[in-house]
Amino acid sequence: MEEHEHLVPDQATVWARIEILAQIYRRRSLILRSAGSVVLSAGLVAGLVQMHTFIQGGVTALPPAATPSAVVPSSPPTTDPLPPPPEPTPSLPPGEVEMNAFFEAGYSWTEAEKLARLWNLHDPADAKIEAGRRLLDGENLPVRPPR
Template identity: 80%
Template sequence: MCDHEERLRYAMEEHEYLAPDQATVWARIELLAQIYRRRSLILRSAGSVVLSAGLVAGLVQMHTFIQGGVAALPPAATPSAAVPQSPAATTRPPAPRIAPTRSPPPAPGELEMDAYFEAGYGWTEAEELARLWRFRDPSDAKVEGGRRLLAGERLPIRPSS
């Protein structure tokens, strides 16, 4: 037994110079940790930039949606109409004629959906029609129902309203 212990001790002493210096190992660990921290900071910054860009794009889109969806006030509701003016001030030169702008064509299925809702049908009827006509989506049943209503046909169920 003692022979094995001595052989082991001798082998360890003989190969002790192969172990790396502790200071070198620690310096390498510090360098790698610094690199990983820097990468983490860069990735978090990139994520923040992407999130911020998405928020800005959403705000811009919401702003254009709101501006496009707001109706103009009628002339009687404008603040300037409430102030009495002299007869000379009320005559205005005629406004220049502006060529009518064409509205974009309706989205596919939009006319059918409008016809469906104008006939008094709602979501519950769409679900029933989807079961009858074997559609997976009740929205498809609304489009088909609107198409049939525009063609002058009657739907197999009555509207609830």
């Protein structure tokens, strides 16, 4: 055995190599955790953007006639297809009355996008507000609802 003792590596060299490998493995672990966090964050942001777009697209509450407890008296059909404009309430944010009028008239996000292109507006939400104003004023819109 004494003949081969010169082949045994120095303990300091072995320990230095172990430290280098441990540092490499720690870096890899940190990079993988960071990459996983980035992917998770990107997924959350994409989900939030999609949810925001979905909510902006016209999800509204069910009208009272759609609830089972509401009883709707029968009345003759009116010639005016538009409902009477709702009274603005001070608790609603600006533009909410117009948007409600837009959706109650049967329009959706698709029509808002078409109107935004027609009126050269960048945001379909602005087109919804403008269309709601026009509907409340009794004007007809250049795009018909999908009904």
